[in-house]
Amino acid sequence: MAGLRGNVAEARLISFPLSTVALTPSSPSLAHLNVSSILDFHSISLLSLYASQESPLLSAMAVRLAAGGDTSTQDGFNYPTSWWQVSMWLTFAPDLTPRNAATFTRVRHVLHASSGDSREPERGGPRKWQSDPHLASPIFEQEKGEKHGKGEKEGPGATQDGAFPRSWLANFSQEELLLSQAFADYWQEEAVSAMQHSWRGYKLFAWGHDELLPLSKKHKDWIGAGVTLIDSLSTLWLMGLHEEFRQGEAWVRQYLDLDKAGRGSVFEITIRLLAGLLSAHALSGSRVFLDKAKDLGMRLLQGFVTPAGFFLREIVLGNGTAVLDTEAPILSEQGSIQLEMRYLSYLTKDNRFQRAADRALRAIRKAAEASEVHLLPCRLSKTDPPLFSGYKISMSSESDSYYEYLLKQYIQTNETEQHFLDGWVSAVRDMFEYLTSETKVSRLLFLFEVEGPARHFFHHHLTCFVPGMVLLGVHVLEKDHNRQLWSGMNVTAAELARWRSQAHGLARTCYHMYARSPTGVGPEFVRLKPEMEMEDKEDLTYPARGAHYLLRPEAVESLYYLHYFTGDPRYRVWGAAMLQAILTHCKTDVAFAALEAVTEVPPKRLDQMESFWTAETLKYFFMLFAQPTHPDAASGPQTGWLDLSKWVLTTEAHPFPILQNFSRAPFV
Known part of the structure; x- marks a missing residue:
């Protein structure tokens, strides 16, 4: 048993071939399990659950599911009990417990409170252990008749009896979702740590430049406008890393000078720089981002010069000069700037941005009129009327x-x-x-x-x-x-x-x-x-x-x-x-x-x-x-x-x- 649990801990969440695991059955029951040739995370979780032998109910579930019994999905397990698999990784992964003792305690409480009950957990409804302080969570009561948006309650976000959306509670119990969230809390911290690590490296070795080179610890510029910095702002805000966000805001205010920017893709500039600035403004309310976004948008407008209405692929931002080329316009580029340009028009009350983007989209539709299907070729011509180029x-x-x-x-x-x-x-x-x-x-x-x-x-x-x-x-x-x-x-x-x-x-x-x-x-x-x-x-x-x-x-x-x-x-x-x-x-x-x-x-x-x-x-x-x-x-x-x-x-x-x-x- 110890050997199996050691392998599970070592494998962690990474899938691996069966041949790499030394499966030495610790009991006769384990020997007859019909394990697939590829052990994914679910299988690892189930085997660790079975090997723990801490709960007869859980062990019985593990044997049935790992053996392929009573399953109805391609993934090889029955979803009324899938939450046990999630909770088991959290419970038995040794490196989680020291870092998140409160989560560990909460999960263990649910497991032990339910292990004496031979019945399958019910969907929804009250549980006798919900009053435990470890499981306390805000209750989102919604008044009758309260409306969201266009006259109906939206799915996720509108909650009924607990901290989770109605659409979730329709298919999973409160306990399943609590355990899923306990599991997720740890991994969310890992995502934040990865962001902080990336930001520190960027700030130390590439501050104000477009990209960090993570091995040579140098920087790379393809336009010279702090692309990584601006592209990261909305992530920093959502993660609550407001000190780092303010660092980026200060750089934008003091050092983002588009007159010095070089040549780059209109599409990439739009989705990374323009969108990054607009989103930072939407989230924080800071005016500096909108001012810079409008300046950038005015320069991008100079690229919309083809007869059909498409923009040229590249532009020199510093002087707003479009770069003439012979390359065919690309479907994804011409049809993927509209959110950004429309929002810029909405904020500035200047319709030129939206009109330019809409004209490119109309050109795509004009080219598509002769198509029998609604899947379009990747390339177009610059002629008016435009045609598709390639197959x-x-x-x-x-x-x-x-x-x-x-x-x-x-x-x-x-x-x-x-x-x-x-x-x-x-x-x-x-x-x-x-x-x-x-x-x-x-x-x-x-x-x-x-x-x-x-x-x-x-x-x-x-x-x-x-x-x-x-x-x-x-x-x-x-x-x-x-x-x-x-x-x-x-x-x-x-x-x-x-x-x-x-x-x-x-x-x-x-x-x-x-x-x-x-x-x-x-x-x-x-x-x-x-x-x-x-x-x-x-x-x-x-x-x-x-x-x-x-x-x-x-x-x-x-x-x-x-x-x-x-x-x-x-x-x-x-x-x-x-x-x-x-x-x-x-x-x-x-x-x-x-x-x-x-x-x-x-x-x-x-x-x-x-x-x-x-x-x-x-x-x-x-x-x-x-x-x-x-x-x-x-x-x-x-x-x-x-x-x-x-x-x-x-x-x-x-x-x-x-x-x-x-x-x-x-x-x-």
């Missing part, structure tokens, strides 16, 4: 955020511009029909690329944003005031239920990208095999040219949305596994570094730390583990819990408020 269709690079912004523009405009929702629904429907496949062995649902008649069975890390986007869209469609639109879009409840299931399936594949790699870190892309050949041993493989990891956020981004709308503890468990692997392999003495190949142990680190590491990846980890708060709580977004009925996240994860009174220059 590559995907949900990955050069396309991804175009579809994301169709949905989020509908949300940003307070769900008043229905054409955005119409376009998004049609695109997602076509995506599931034309771009999805599933492996036969592991039943991994994935998105592939199409280029002319060829299909490329690669699932990219960038496409891992899709599950979260889909579930966000399903939530929007299921609001009462949007149900009346279903008939016009041919939407049915059955279709939305399928989309929910498919969103989970895609997220599961993204988790497997991490869990099956030797390091536990996910690569840039994997190859999936829908049809296995005789010589094939795995249906998910790691091509050498896609084995690198750039500290990308998309996988945890989707886990955040899936957990936000469901409260399912498994998404936090998956996220913790991913974060643990990243902390183990990417952390340097000053910050965090990208990896050359996640297939090598130990992996070789790259002298690179993109700003989206602090802007997105760490923010999504932090929010995944955040404690829910009442939508009317005074602390608001400072707690890390964003009420998505009031906020929308940009493609760089910068929170913008939903424009509740949107009426300015609607899209034409």
Whole structure:
């Protein structure tokens, strides 16, 4: 028993092949367990639970679940008891208890209070141990008839009988959610510590520059405007790191001089710098961020010079000169600046920004008029009328955020511009029909690329944003005031239920990208095999040219949305596994570094730390583990819990408020 528990502690949250574990049964019962060839976190938790033998009830659950009995999901366990798996890792992980004694005590109390009861925990309803002070939590009582937003109670954020949203309590008991939160508290602290470590390294070796080089301890500039600093501000604010935020604010006020800025991508400048400044203003109310954002926006307008209405790809910010080029406009770039430009127009009452962005989007729609499907090629022409250039269709690079912004523009405009929702629904429907496949062995649902008649069975890390986007869209469609639109879009409840299931399936594949790699870190892309050949041993493989990891956020981004709308503890468990692997392999003495190949142990680190590491990846980890708060709580977004009925996240994860009174220059 001691040997098994030692292996569990050593393995921690990282998935690993069965052959690496010395499974020496400590009792006859353990010998007959039908353990799969890959032990993921859930299996490790169950085995540690069984080996502990501290509770007959828990041991019985472990035997049944680890043996594959009475299960109904692809993940191999029955979700009415999935919370035990979460709690067991927290309870038996030796390095947690010294750092979080209060959490440990609370979890142990729940376990021992319930271990004498042979019945399965009930859903909802009161528990005899709820009065224990260790389990005390704020009760969010909501008066009858109280409304949120457009006449209905929103899901997450609106709570009923405890500290958790109604939609969570519909599927998980208070005790399950308390244990999930106790588990999450530790990992949220880890995310904050990682952010503080990254910020200190940036401040020490790259202050005011665009990027930190985490191995050489030098800096890199691609435009010369403090990109990492500005991109990090909203994360610092949400994490409550207000001293660090004020340091960044002081630099912006004193040293951000756009007259000295160089040449860069209009798209990247918009999503990182402009969005970062606007979000910092929205969260803090500081005027300096808005003033700088307007200055930046005026310079970006000089790039919108093509006859079709597209912007040129690069601009010299210092003098506002667009760089002439022959490259074809990219779908994701031209269609993913609209949130930022619309919000800037809203704040400044200057419609030029929104009009420029809308003109680019109209050009895309004009080119799409002849298309029979709503999935568009990645490249366009600069001619008027514009045409599509090339035949590559995907949900990955050069396309991804175009579809994301169709949905989020509908949300940003307070769900008043229905054409955005119409376009998004049609695109997602076509995506599931034309771009999805599933492996036969592991039943991994994935998105592939199409280029002319060829299909490329690669699932990219960038496409891992899709599950979260889909579930966000399903939530929007299921609001009462949007149900009346279903008939016009041919939407049915059955279709939305399928989309929910498919969103989970895609997220599961993204988790497997991490869990099956030797390091536990996910690569840039994997190859999936829908049809296995005789010589094939795995249906998910790691091509050498896609084995690198750039500290990308998309996988945890989707886990955040899936957990936000469901409260399912498994998404936090998956996220913790991913974060643990990243902390183990990417952390340097000053910050965090990208990896050359996640297939090598130990992996070789790259002298690179993109700003989206602090802007997105760490923010999504932090929010995944955040404690829910009442939508009317005074602390608001400072707690890390964003009420998505009031906020929308940009493609760089910068929170913008939903424009509740949107009426300015609607899209034409």
